[in-house]
Amino acid sequence: MVDGWDVLILVIKALAIFIIVPVAPLVFVLAERKILGRIQSRIGPNRVGPWGLLQTLADGIKLGAKEDFIPPAGDRVVFWLAPLFMVVPAAMAWAVIPIGPEVEIGRKIGLWVTDLNVAILYILALGSVAVYGPVMAGWSSNSKYALFGSLRSTAQVISYEITMGVAVLGVLVYTGSFSLVDIVEKQKDMWFAIPQVIGLFVFLVSGIAETNRAPFDLPEAETEIVAGYHVEYSGMRFAMFFLAEYANMFLVSALAVILFFGGWHGWTIPGIEGLTSVLWFMLKTLALMFVYFWLRATLPRLRYDQLMAFCWKFLLPLGIVNLLITAVLRLGWS
Amino acid sequence: MTDQIVAFTYLSIVASVAGLATILVRSPVHSALSLVVVVFHVAGMFVLLGNGFLAAVQVIVYAGAIVVLFLFTMMLLDLRRHETERTVHRRQIWLAIPIAVLLFAEVAWIAISKPEISENLKGAFPPQTIDELGGSAQALATVMFTDYLLPFEVASVLLLAAAIGAMVLARNPDEESLASPPDMIEDAAGTDGSSDQPEGELSETPATHG
Numbered sequence: 001m002v003d004g005w006d007v008l009i010l011v012i013k014a015l016a017i018f019i020i021v022p023v024a025p026l027v028f029v030l031a032e033r034k035i036l037g038r039i040q041s042r043i044g045p046n047r048v049g050p051w052g053l054l055q056t057l058a059d060g061i062k063l064g065a066k067e068d069f070i071p072p073a074g075d076r077v078v079f080w081l082a083p084l085f086m087v088v089p090a091a092m093a094w095a096v097i098p099i100g101p102e103v104e105i106g107r108k109i110g111l112w113v114t115d116l117n118v119a120i121l122y123i124l125a126l127g128s129v130a131v132y133g134p135v136m137a138g139w140s141s142n143s144k145y146a147l148f149g150s151l152r153s154t155a156q157v158i159s160y161e162i163t164m165g166v167a168v169l170g171v172l173v174y175t176g177s178f179s180l181v182d183i184v185e186k187q188k189d190m191w192f193a194i195p196q197v198i199g200l201f202v203f204l205v206s207g208i209a210e211t212n213r214a215p216f217d218l219p220e221a222e223t224e225i226v227a228g229y230h231v232e233y234s235g236m237r238f239a240m241f242f243l244a245e246y247a248n249m250f251l252v253s254a255l256a257v258i259l260f261f262g263g264w265h266g267w268t269i270p271g272i273e274g275l276t277s278v279l280w281f282m283l284k285t286l287a288l289m290f291v292y293f294w295l296r297a298t299l300p301r302l303r304y305d306q307l308m309a310f311c312w313k314f315l316l317p318l319g320i321v322n323l324l325i326t327a328v329l330r331l332g333w334s
Numbered sequence: 335m336t337d338q339i340v341a342f343t344y345l346s347i348v349a350s351v352a353g354l355a356t357i358l359v360r361s362p363v364h365s366a367l368s369l370v371v372v373v374f375h376v377a378g379m380f381v382l383l384g385n386g387f388l389a390a391v392q393v394i395v396y397a398g399a400i401v402v403l404f405l406f407t408m409m410l411l412d413l414r415r416h417e418t419e420r421t422v423h424r425r426q427i428w429l430a431i432p433i434a435v436l437l438f439a440e441v442a443w444i445a446i447s448k449p450e451i452s453e454n455l456k457g458a459f460p461p462q463t464i465d466e467l468g469g470s471a472q473a474l475a476t477v478m479f480t481d482y483l484l485p486f487e488v489a490s491v492l493l494l495a496a497a498i499g500a501m502v503l504a505r506n507p508d509e510e511s512l513a514s515p516p517d518m519i520e521d522a523a524g525t526d527g528s529s530d531q532p533e534g535e536l537s538e539t540p541a542t543h544g
Contacts, residue, residue, distance in 0.1 A: 128393065
């Protein structure tokens with residue numbers, strides 16, 4: 001039965017998402033700059049606050065104080081809506097991400113907002129909606145660089161969405177459930193990263209391409225098209241694009257942990273299983289975030305035709321082969 | 335029950351208004367974006383009916399793929415300069431309005447005069463059966479991969495054939511020579527580009543081909 005406590009718990013969970021989704025990118029931006037600095041034999045930001053900790057905050061204040069410029073020849077309404085289409089899906093997806101098991105604090109509380117039985121499809125649907133951000137931004141800016149960026153982004157995201165879906169299908173064949181909580185529970189003994197190693201590769205590469213990150217950051221390749229679809233954006237609206245990029249990386253990392261790396265499972269300390277589980281989940285997710293930064297520091301950007309050929313001629317067939325192998329193994333198992 | 339009615343009222347009003355906007359606004363991009371709003375609110379109605387699977391598929395297929403491709407084409411074609419003209423298909427409108435009115439009247443008449451029809455339209459999967467199977471996705475899969483396996487497979491082969499057919503038809507024969515530079519050089523030097531033209535009707539306009 002639903003009582004006042006249940007409602008309160010739900011509100012707290014929703015608030016937690018509202019706080020974590022905008023705040024986590026602040027930390028990641030600093031982490032990325034520090035790690036990139038170290039990899040490139042630099043120190044990284046170290047002026048604002050101790051060890052440069054307040055750098056992102058200072059940047060945020062700077063962006064907030066800047067003029068919010070809207071291109072006069074552009075489309076005001078669409079220009080205004082585009083950043084929202086970037087941030088909102090990234091936040092909405094967290095509603096189904098389980099960060100830990102069911103814990104007992106007076107009553108049984110699942111460490112997720114809702115355990116949807118079509119959770120995977122819900123996230124893929126939100127991922128496909130996120131493409132409207134670049135499309136709307138690029139078109140409404142009335143600028144050729146922005147338009148090129150958004151055309152690149154659209155083609156890229158639509159293409160890699162397919163490979164990502166195929167990679168997820170491999171996991172679904174194993175679990176027979178769309179629910180993320182079920183998927184994590186089924187990895188209690190073995191992470192899906194072991195039987196699904198090809199699927200993991202396809203998923204991670206597609207995830208990097210979906211978030212428009214290096215080496216697939218063609219939509220914002222500064223040497224060719226200045227900054228891509230958000231070239232006309234300034235001030236807080238630009239900050240929202242920036243925030244969405246990191247929020248999406250965080251989401252893809254969390255999803256990879258849930259689908260392939262056993263979610264919250266790990267060695268737990270008796271008595272505080274709930275807390276250690278959440279720590280395991282965060283540790284795994286942060287490790288994948290580090291891979292993102294690492295790739296950016298070490299790999300050069302691909303050419304556009306290479307990017308598309310890689311998706312359609314290599315990744316998609318690989319994903320389908322993986323799906324076939326998985327299906328055969330699954331039949332042999334049962 | 336009342337919260338369902340509130341949700342349905344909201345979804346239907348916004349979907350109808352956005353649907354009207356889709357056909358009435360002048361800018362093609364605004365029109366496509368209105369269509370996205372319609373798609374989302376129809377997906378919301380599927381959720382209200384307890385079918386999350388259909389809602390997700392609706393968003394993935396229509397909002398995530400089809401409308402994006404519309405927008406993609408519009409951006410490539412730059413339809414902005416046509417925004418000021420209003421295109422009214424005068425002949426179609428005389429047929430379209432009566433048919434729309436007729437359809438609406440038909441639905442309204444059935445809904446009001448024969449409530450027993452909607453009672454009997456429950457089908458083989460009432461809510462409790464769906465719950466027993468474990469959800470709407472499972473219910474759909476059960477039917478699709480048992481009773482309707484052959485039509486499902488035939489439809490998928492048809493779609494695959496259409497996709498491959500579109501790719502073959504859209505393929506530019508010149509592109510193959512571009513893929514292998516030595517051939518292209520040989521072609522350009524030896525035959526001044528006329529050999530790759532099909533004989534007959536196209537030979538009158540060599541400029542469009544080279």
